[in-house]
Amino acid sequence: MPFICENVECRAVLARGQVRSIRENEGWCFYCPDCKVRNALNDVGVPGGPVELIQPERSDLPHKVIATARPLEDGRYAAQLRVQRALGMKGTYAVEEHWEQLGIFLDAQEAVAHAKSIAADLLDRKA
Ligand SMILES: [Zn+2]
Known part of the structure; x- marks a missing residue:
């Protein structure tokens, strides 16, 4: 099994030969x-035998959250959100959920903040 950078x-x-595993105070690790x-x-x-290193299983693969504000014709902003879960391969994401419009805001930053707070709720609920 290769290692996958988290x-x-x-x-x-x-590949295991590509990384140098080192022992630190907190335990074994490697630097990508x-x-x-x-x-x-x-x-x-x-115990007492040779070191056998594995990468800890992660049941929840990392998420990527993309919160954006889409400008509307009337000068207001629609909050949008995409929450993606990474697959166990380099550079690939499976799009899990996608919201076009979570609310309309006067200000782009408010719209993004709103989308991010919804993302935080979602990720909390699943954890
Ligand atoms: Zn890396």
């Missing part, structure tokens, strides 16, 4: 050679 923006698939993000590893080897 950084949502990266998701690099790395592409994006330098720390990825935790678990040692599942028998």
Whole structure:
């Protein structure tokens, strides 16, 4: 099994020989050679035996939340939201949910803030 970088923006698939696993105070980990993000590893080897490192299972793959404000003809803004779940491959996302219009706001920043708060609720509920 290759390792997969947990950084949502990266998701690099790395052969074991490509990464250097190191032991830090918090435990084993490797640093992604592409994006330098720390990825935790678990040692599942028998005590006293050779170290056997696996990447911890993540039941919830990372999400990417895209909150935007779409300008309307009357000068107001519609809050829009896309919540994507990453697949176990580099650079691919499965679009899970998509809202065209979550409400109309006078201000673009308010619209984006509204879309983000809905995203936070959604992600909380699923966790
Ligand atoms: Zn990475």
